[in-house]
Amino acid sequence: MELRHLRYFLAVAEEGQFTRAAERLAMQQPPLSQQIRTLEEEIGFELFVRMPRGVTLTPAGQAFAEDAQRLLQELQQSVDRANRIARGELGTISIGLTSSAAFHPFTTETIRAFRAVCPEVAVELAELNAAEIIERLAAGQIQAAFLRKPVDVREGVAFALLLDEPMVVVLPVGHPLLKGAGKKRPQVSLKALAHEDFILVRRPGAPGMYADILAACRQAGFVPRIAREVPRMVSGINLVAAGLGVTLVPASMQRYDQVGTVYCTLTNPAKLSAPLHLAYPAGLRNSAATRFIELVKERVHG
Amino acid sequence: MELRHLRYFLAVAEEGQFTRAAERLAMQQPPLSQQIRTLEEEIGFELFVRMPRGVTLTPAGQAFAEDAQRLLQELQQSVDRANRIARGELGTISIGLTSSAAFHPFTTETIRAFRAVCPEVAVELAELNAAEIIERLAAGQIQAAFLRKPVDVREGVAFALLLDEPMVVVLPVGHPLLKGAGKKRPQVSLKALAHEDFILVRRPGAPGMYADILAACRQAGFVPRIAREVPRMVSGINLVAAGLGVTLVPASMQRYDQVGTVYCTLTNPAKLSAPLHLAYPAGLRNSAATRFIELVKERVHG
DNA sequence: CACCATCCATATCTATACGATATGGCAGTG
DNA sequence: CACTGCCATATCGTATAGATATGGATGGTG
Numbered sequence: 252m253e254l255r256h257l258r259y260f261l262a263v264a265e266e267g268q269f270t271r272a273a274e275r276l277a278m279q280q281p282p283l284s285q286q287i288r289t290l291e292e293e294i295g296f297e298l299f300v301r302m303p304r305g306v307t308l309t310p311a312g313q314a315f316a317e318d319a320q321r322l323l324q325e326l327q328q329s330v331d332r333a334n335r336i337a338r339g340e341l342g343t344i345s346i347g348l349t350s351s352a353a354f355h356p357f358t359t360e361t362i363r364a365f366r367a368v369c370p371e372v373a374v375e376l377a378e379l380n381a382a383e384i385i386e387r388l389a390a391g392q393i394q395a396a397f398l399r400k401p402v403d404v405r406e407g408v409a410f411a412l413l414l415d416e417p418m419v420v421v422l423p424v425g426h427p428l429l430k431g432a433g434k435k436r437p438q439v440s441l442k443a444l445a446h447e448d449f450i451l452v453r454r455p456g457a458p459g460m461y462a463d464i465l466a467a468c469r470q471a472g473f474v475p476r477i478a479r480e481v482p483r484m485v486s487g488i489n490l491v492a493a494g495l496g497v498t499l500v501p502a503s504m505q506r507y508d509q510v511g512t513v514y515c516t517l518t519n520p521a522k523l524s525a526p527l528h529l530a531y532p533a534g535l536r537n538s539a540a541t542r543f544i545e546l547v548k549e550r551v552h553g
Numbered sequence: 554m555e556l557r558h559l560r561y562f563l564a565v566a567e568e569g570q571f572t573r574a575a576e577r578l579a580m581q582q583p584p585l586s587q588q589i590r591t592l593e594e595e596i597g598f599e600l601f602v603r604m605p606r607g608v609t610l611t612p613a614g615q616a617f618a619e620d621a622q623r624l625l626q627e628l629q630q631s632v633d634r635a636n637r638i639a640r641g642e643l644g645t646i647s648i649g650l651t652s653s654a655a656f657h658p659f660t661t662e663t664i665r666a667f668r669a670v671c672p673e674v675a676v677e678l679a680e681l682n683a684a685e686i687i688e689r690l691a692a693g694q695i696q697a698a699f700l701r702k703p704v705d706v707r708e709g710v711a712f713a714l715l716l717d718e719p720m721v722v723v724l725p726v727g728h729p730l731l732k733g734a735g736k737k738r739p740q741v742s743l744k745a746l747a748h749e750d751f752i753l754v755r756r757p758g759a760p761g762m763y764a765d766i767l768a769a770c771r772q773a774g775f776v777p778r779i780a781r782e783v784p785r786m787v788s789g790i791n792l793v794a795a796g797l798g799v800t801l802v803p804a805s806m807q808r809y810d811q812v813g814t815v816y817c818t819l820t821n822p823a824k825l826s827a828p829l830h831l832a833y834p835a836g837l838r839n840s841a842a843t844r845f846i847e848l849v850k851e852r853v854h855g
Numbered sequence: 856c857a858c859c860a861t862c863c864a865t866a867t868c869t870a871t872a873c874g875a876t877a878t879g880g881c882a883g884t885g
Numbered sequence: 886c887a888c889t890g891c892c893a894t895a896t897c898g899t900a901t902a903g904a905t906a907t908g909g910a911t912g913g914t915g
Contacts, residue, residue: 296639311639337598337613
């Protein structure tokens with residue numbers, strides 16, 4: 252059986268005669284009769300009662316016609332749906348986020364904008380560290396991700412620099428370096444932190460930023476004492492509030508207004524900046540993901 | 554698009570590669586690739602991501618595969634269902650009954666037997682008079698009917714004699730003709746009723762029996778006085794109970810045990826018998842109706 | 856009542872396209 | 886680096902969908 256048979260069958264059923272149905276189907280009557288016969292032979296029962304003045308459906312034919320009609324409609328709907336998925340108007344996209352990237356307004360605003368453009372795409376967000384992001388991208392488990400620093404670059408994962416922002420120092424309130432600042436925004440040089448206890452995000456998870464900070468300190472003439480490593484950047488700020496040391500975070504993290512901490516501008520910030528990158532599969536990005544990635548790039552360059 | 558495309562598509566989707574799918578489909582790989590390409594061009598999006606070591610479904614392809622699978626299954630179910638309807642195992646049958654035919658055990662038992670044989674056929678019963686039965690049969694509104702006497706025989710409606718039973722006289726209790734019968738079954742000759750008021754079922758509805766009774770009376774040497782005409786036979790018996798006259802009914806009506814009436818055997822009953830007929834469409838009887846009609850005939854002759 | 860119109864079935868033929876065969880290309884593997 | 890496995894392209898043969906021609910049945914109509 253082929254869909255042709257169903258289409259022909261329905262045409263005859265609706266017209267009530269072969270001749271007119273053949274006309275509607277832009278074909279001749281004999282092949283139409285023949286195809287219906289073939290169909291009847293295959294399914295094993297008569298669809299029509301042939302009368303000299305036309306045909307009528309048998310009870311079985313009537314039931315079958317209803318189903319065939321429905322099936323053809325459903326097939327069309329199914330094609331349409333799949334087409335929308337292919338065009339990225341429908342479907343699911345999983346986006347990875349490092350906790351620090353999630354704090355940047357660009358990230359949240361971009362995702363919000365995408366939801367407005369593609370309201371029927373389900374957006375799944377997963378908070379992951381940089382290493383997990385690369386891994387899941389390669390495995391196809393997520394289709395895009397925001398992270399700070401591209402590391403562990405492997406075949407098939409691409410990055411796009413979205414923006415760059417300065418790093419800021421996080422000190423506990425009452426820290427000696429804050430004296431004399433008054434109401435003004437406190438400023439601190441990296442060198443001044445040489446004897447502080449540093450709190451950093453764990454290296455395996457975020458090796459890029461970890462390395463950057465160490466390099467900047469080395470360039471400032473000291474090796475920082477790593478008092479504590481934390482899984483996420485907000486945890487580090489919390490520990491600063493608890494007085495366990497100091498840390499360095501991207502400027503956008505200042506939105507996290509933890510009691511007991513003070514954000515300080517770094518003098519000579521060019522030495523230590525915090526980029527924001529989009530990570531995505533290099534080649535076979537598809538569907539809604541492509542739309543999302545294009546939207547991100549638009550918002551950067553446009 | 555043809556069902557072939559869906560079948561091929563699902564085979565490739567399940568096997569994960571064209572070569573193996575082609576094998577399973579008992580065809581060669583190139584035409585299979587070609588058919589999938591044709592399908593993709595028609596629906597307007599790619600179903601597979603071609604990889605050197607096989608293929609995987611695109612998100613759109615995945616959605617489409619699920620739907621295609623379901624659609625093919627539903628089509629098969631639909632064919633099966635229609636087939637059962639064609640075989641008369643499933644469906645609906647409308648059966649007409651005159652009220653007097655409905656009283657005969659043959660009628661009720663046959664319908665009960667049919668329901669046991671074809672439990673999935675919905676049996677619709679309609680109480681109709683003989684004229685209505687013929688009309689509805691010709692119009693295809695009912696597919697079989699039980700009635701007493703075939704009349705108004707028209708093209709396309711066939712009859713089968715099922716049985717013949719004697720007519721009995723219905724008298725009100727205390728009627729002079731019942732004197733002397735004692736405990737025995739009372740017997741009455743037609744001639745003895747010459748001066749009684751007759752209650753008959755309306756002629757237009759049941760012209761056969763009406764004519765039979767008149768003919769029998771004439772042969773017995775009198776013209777009956779028709780005191781009242783009723784739409785249904787049970788109404789006639791009720792009127793006898795009310796003392797409005799006498800009536801003649803088929804023997805099986807004695808199951809209707811109305812207080813105030815006495816059923817009397819007719820002497821010389823051969824002159825006036827009540828047949829039971831099956832009426833059915835002559836030519837184009839179909840589906841469950843055929844099974845029903847065959848069952849009826851079996852129960853008569855077998 | 857015979858003629859005609861209408862519509863379905865059968866028979867034969869043609870052309871499309873489905874599928875087979877042959878071959879080339881690409882990527883991962885021993 | 887040759888080899889294997891798999892998909893794509895190209896060409897060819899054949900099955901079959903569809904066209905044409907005709908016959909047959911039935912119901913309406915002059």
